[in-house]
Amino acid sequence: MNHDVVTGGAGFIGSALVRALLAEGRDVHVIDNLSTGKLDNLEEIADQVTIHELDLRDYRRIAPVIAGARRVFHLGALPSVPKSILQPVPSHECNIDGTFNVFHAAAEGKAGRVVYAASSSAYGDTEVLPKVETMAPRPKSPYAVQKLLGEYYGSVFSECFGLETVSLRFFNVFGPRQDPTSVYSGVLSIFLNCLIECRSPTIYGDGEQSRDFTYVEDVVGLLLKASQAQGVSGKVFNAGNGNRYTLNQTWQLLQEIEGIHLPAQYGPPRPGDVRDSQADTTAAVRELGHAPRFTFEQGLRLTLDWYRADLLRKGSGSRMDPQLVS
Ligand SMILES: NC(=O)c1ccc[n+]([C@@H]2O[C@H](COP(=O)([O-])OP(=O)(O)OC[C@H]3O[C@@H](n4cnc5c(N)ncnc54)[C@H](O)[C@@H]3O)[C@@H](O)[C@H]2O)c1
The missing domain is CATH 3.40.50.720 (NAD(P)-binding Rossmann-like Domain)
Structure with a gap:
């Protein structure tokens, strides 16, 4: 074994x-x-x-x-x-x-x-x-x-x-290697690639839905x-982080990190989507020794750097179509 x-x-x-x-x-x-x-x-x-x-x-x-x-x-x-x-x-x-x-x-x-x-x-x-x-x-x-x-x-x-x-x-x-090219991709991979390509993401719903990234x-x-x-x-x-950010807050934070102003567009809510998500990590901390090391912003910066380097490595410009995300 x-x-x-x-x-x-x-x-x-x-x-x-x-x-x-x-x-x-x-x-x-x-x-x-x-x-x-x-x-x-x-x-x-x-x-x-x-x-x-x-x-x-x-x-x-x-x-x-x-x-x-x-x-x-x-x-x-x-x-x-x-x-x-x-x-x-x-x-x-x-x-x-x-x-x-x-x-x-x-x-x-x-x-x-x-x-x-x-x-x-x-x-x-x-x-x-x-x-x-x-x-x-x-x-x-x-x-x-x-x-x-x-x-x-x-x-x-x-x-x-x-x-x-x-x-x-x-x-x-979220993090490096998350595929941003499908309509089913995670919201952050899509946000980050929109940011790199200076495009507005389209958010399903009002953007006040929240996630434990x-x-x-x-x-x-x-x-x-x-x-x-x-x-x-x-x-x-x-296995969450214990925090919660709305999609509007997240897109705002990313614009601040990049120093740009690029308002999101909005589309209808998607069926099956959960409104809010935030983990109680007490049990994982106590029984598994869970100890998240990265703040949301640290993770975002590392991931943004990775997508940038990946784009350069592949030598391509835009590699995705405008997406709808939730
Ligand atoms: N990414 C998230 O935020 C998230 C959240 C909750 C749960 N999960 C779970 O985490 C796991 C990994 O997700 P991920 O985000 O890395 O997705 P991913 O799509 O990148 O990875 C899934 C992998 O499974 C492979 N796969 C799919 N069907 C298969 C099959 N029938 N036989 C063999 N391989 C198959 C895919 O080719 C892919 O490499 C999944 O089980 C997912 O449900 C992910």
Whole structure:
């Protein structure tokens, strides 16, 4: 039992985690079908990682990779609320069937532990903020249901099959390598690229919806802690930063950082979107040792620098169309 597996390791968060595992000297295996992730995300470390271009829906092919792993970080998913509404079938199959396959393969193959990337979308709209793990889930979209079901499977595999599992509810994660080119991209990747290209973003709704933006390195740090903490099997933890910014505040802050004035445009609200999001991090701090290191502004500056350098590296000008974000 020695290698680590990262499903979705060619994605935004997965590729950051792969880098952290390599820095620990680990033998890392990535399972990814490159549907939303890309090999570019692993470019300079590709020769240090074993990449299995496989689909999580294909149990027979992923099971041998997972068997005997020390840790399985399950991040592979189609991670989009709007996509799960427009195309519910692939979303259901990847996020539910694929997740079941990972837990099943880990239990059958006697893997050490599965750390599962859950989502704050499971909370839906709550009357009270911040959101605490003890609140009843109120998912508002197929994606939110799918991610919640993965948590339930994690707890049940722990209870019924003795598999060590931990679920981390990610809030809005941002940072280098987040793909800004799709209509389903995270709001911050779109904001930052609009900023670099001096274009106004279009915000769905009034912009007063708020998010707990979490810098990717803080999420990676918590994934590693969750893979080692004792006495937490079957549990679910918030993996946010504990803060909350509205989209209007965020766009204002970015304009101030850049010293420009570029008012946003507004479009209609999007179905399935949660109004406010903020994590209560008490349990993650107490039981996992969660200790976010980056303020929102630090994370924004680091990410902005990365997108700028990436644009220069690729030698391209504009690489995205105007987007609607929420
Ligand atoms: N980014 C966020 O703010 C956020 C918030 C909450 C939860 N999450 C969860 O974190 C995880 C990582 O998200 P991300 O933002 O890095 O997204 P991402 O799209 O960059 O990464 C997901 C990866 O999974 C791969 N994948 C998708 N379907 C697959 C399949 N059937 N078989 C194999 N690989 C498959 C994709 O190719 C991609 O590399 C996801 O599980 C997502 O639900 C992310």
